[in-house]
Amino acid sequence: MKPEDDEPSPSPSEEELREAAALAHALETDARPDTSHAAPPTEALEAAALLRHARAPLAVPPAHEPIAAAQATQALQARRGRRARRWIAASLLAPAAAAAWLLFANVLSRSAPPPVAIRPPVPTTGLLAAQADAARGGRAALARLDQEMRAYRRQYHDGLRRRGGGAP
């Protein structure tokens, strides 16, 4: 709240009181010219006319109703047409933008250097021992090598996936 809001407004001057009385008088529809009052100022009459006009409901004379209805229908149809054109334009522009972006992304990925193959992870001594056992023959040793390979395989695939290059 501003400090001046707390201060009492100064009492109106005589001229202000006279203008307010004239405005109130002019707003009264039944008011008749009164010789006891002085002639109202022009500003008060204009303000009163504006206020009356604002209070009056918008009314179309019955004779003008068909013309007004036709004009309103035309305006509505034109507005609908504009909206439809906007949607169609958007439906063409959006995929065009998406296609342009895809083209740009494809060109970018093709111009990038090809991904370099990564070396497989270094095997553990346990895995190499299992492989050496299998290389001496025996079905059981081969089955154990297959078991030992599972962890190594996961590690290898994870490495390839983290590197992230290559396949589209």
Next chain:
Amino acid sequence: MIARRLFASVVLAALALACSQARVGGETPWVADAARRHAVADERLQAGNPAAAKAALLEIVNDAVPPAVPADDRRGVLQDTYFRLAELDLQARDARGALGSADRGLALGRADDLFVANLLVVRGAAHEALGDGPAAATDYHDALLINDKLLTETLHEQTDGRAPGAQP
């Protein structure tokens, strides 16, 4: 109304296209698919269904590999899968099938890594099962040579203070 529906459907189509082209978090879908299928094979083996496990692994080798996958990544993932397929064939007493899987894996390329050594081991086992001792001995020997190199590398990494299994 029609324009709005058209807009919505075109935007949805564009979004679907953009999402299908997107790479999530730098992950390679082909590697992720292979990892998922290996996990499925593990579960099916755990459930005592090696035939279903083999079917999951066959999906990896039968699927087309995206051309953007580096050759060594492709070789590593596929050779590892052929090793598992050959091992499952041997479990099913299908030595010829195992030999075929191992040969297909080794035809993808050679390197002194765990995947090639595993294929030599499983091919040696297939030769052994088929009664071809010299061929088995040759494969086992070649596998052990790679195994020795990998063991030296692992021990070297350990003396350097890096944990085995870490990505080089």
